[in-house]
Amino acid sequence: MVEKQITCLHTDYKVKEVLNIAVAKFKAAGVAQPINDARILLGHSLNKPNERFYGREGDVVKREHLDDFSSKILRRCKREPVSKIIGVKEFWSLDLLVSPYVLDPRPDSETLIEAAVKQFPDKNRILNILDLGTGSGCLLLAALQEWPHSYGLGIDIDSRCIEIAKINAKRNELDDRAKFQTGNWASNLDKKFDIILCNPPYIPANKIAKLNEEVRLYEPERALNGGQTGLDCYVELAAQFSNLLSADGLIFLEIGFGQKKQILDIMRSNSLKLIKIEKDLAQIDRCLILSHKHC
């Protein structure tokens, strides 16, 4: 047991020794990046979140920090993601709080922000931005960082996400321009927006059990489950999008692997037109850019 290996000793340890114990445990548990994870978690246990200990392997780790590191090692061995253990995750260079109730922001979703930046290159524009299914608030906050004169609203059905998103807005000094509220997509909303960002749940229900443990056990089911076909939320959203979009506004919609054709059919039958598809870093179609049909 990790506790025994680390905490039964009364002497202090060296960084190298505790890292080696953690790495061995992570390898045995099948953790993908054992060395990286061990260094990050040790930094957090020592209240030095940015320290990675390169060239400092001979430093002493005081006994008082070992219990915390030991418990972090155990959590990671149970495949809890590092971000959930340390409670923070970076997205678009924003430092965001995460919790068991919000999806960890993912690099794939940065494709939406990259796409929006290309479509709206004038950073001085005053844009009205909507983020549906905001989770941690990552998409809205990243957008507000890009357009410093713009304002935005993030909506999520889960009030616990809204609490985290509000904290993240404050944490990144964007709370004067970011509003967050609980809601079922955009029902009850009668405003128009220049940019609509949306990353809905899109995993088919019968595939959730096959996801890796990091996702299946530690991400909120409501952020993943897109119903039987994975497309339920797109059908609900498509019916609302047109009424929310300003005349020359654009929607940036995240999609899952292999869903492009079906989702495009849904959007087209709701008076929306495809402007462009952007791929993620793995060259997978990830973001549909949509406008009103008549544009």
Ligand SMILES: C[S@@+](CC[C@H](N)C(=O)[O-])C[C@H]1O[C@@H](n2cnc3c(N)ncnc32)[C@H](O)[C@@H]1O
């Ligand atoms: C895939 S997560 C995306 C979170 C965040 N935008 C991101 O990109 O990391 C989907 C989010 O949609 C929210 N959601 C699911 N159904 C919803 C609904 N009917 N109305 C509003 N939000 C919903 C979930 O709570 C979850 O936070």
